[in-house]
Amino acid sequence: MKNYLVIGVIIIVMIIYLFLYLGIELDLKNVIERFGIKSNQLIDTSFKIRKFATIQLILFLILSLICIYFSFKKK
Numbered sequence: 001m002k003n004y005l006v007i008g009v010i011i012i013v014m015i016i017y018l019f020l021y022l023g024i025e026l027d028l029k030n031v032i033e034r035f036g037i038k039s040n041q042l043i044d045t046s047f048k049i050r051k052f053a054t055i056q057l058i059l060f061l062i063l064s065l066i067c068i069y070f071s072f073k074k075k
Helices: 002-033 039-074
Strands: none
16 A cells, blocks of 8 residues: 555656746746737846746655655665
8 A cells, every 4th residue: 555655656756847947938938929029028037937946846856855764765
């Protein structure tokens, strides 16, 4: 039962990661493809990208630590 819970948590973390990645891509597409781009909008978008990238990095580190923990725990 515990293994299923861990697998479920890992799947949820990966879904969150993919959702945030999709958010970055859509935000970039909106800003780049729009004809009337204002300079403030580009600055706001760059801050959003940095926030999303930070969240992605944290999720990746958490997932990596979980995988490392369970690989050492089995031995």
